[in-house]
Amino acid sequence: MKIAALVPPEPPPAMGASYRFTAPNLPTTPKIARDFVAVLLRTANLSRLVEPARVCTSEVVTNAHWHGRTPLITLDVTLGRWSTTVLVRDNNPNELPLLVPADRYARDEHGRGLLLVDSLAADWNVRILGEHAKAVYFTLIDHEGSAAA
Template sequence: MTLTAPTPHAPPEIGPARTHRLTTANRRTAAAEMRAIVAALLQVAGHGSLVDSARLCTSELVTNVHRHTESRLVHVEVVLGEDEVTVRVYDDQPHPLPVPTGADSAHRECGRGLLLVDGLADAWGTSYYGAPRATTKAVWFRMVRGGRGAS
């Protein structure tokens, strides 16, 4: 018996994590649509304790795409692990988002969503993709069962 290499279009092997990719138009209702879908995925996957925090974080990140970019589409990737969840929100505007700092940051409207994400998520950050210059940005957060975002 001879083994051959898999074809480039073969489906990925199923492992302990499950990945869901969602896309919607970058419109006013995108945040509501994505937070509802992410909440449903987490609930079905047994991550009910993370639903409320993940819903809020997803809403904030998708809202940032709507308010601060001219991307036509918003892509959301949800990776469901055994004990953790990672959500990435992609856009095609790779400039950094404003993050408030200093004493007046609690009173500024712009950037407060990222402060909420920072307070609820166990980890979060920004990743840039494309070569030789970044063409896509993903702002992501990770929540762990029993961590900060668990209720």
């Protein structure tokens, strides 16, 4: 009988490390993107941020899918010690995401996603990247982890 050598697990991603994910603009891209972000957060021991990150990533990538009219959607994920920032790029700077006013929230079927992002993220915003692109980013903070340090 042959016994395989034990291989130590890979170390978690270095804090401050950035990861990029580029995918075609397909209906399945929001799910793949949110799963990518969840794996990164679990690996970096930021498990408390997984669910809010999945929701926010799904909403922002879905907006890029529907409104970006871009062949590719790119995510940049930066891991901090107790936080993560996700930046989603598309090539339509003319369609900026907006929060639906509270009085329209009950009537409209679309536009509620950014209310979720606004309620879960410590910060979010839009950056215009030249004439042909924009990026929506959000930052999540693990307040329990940062308080323990």
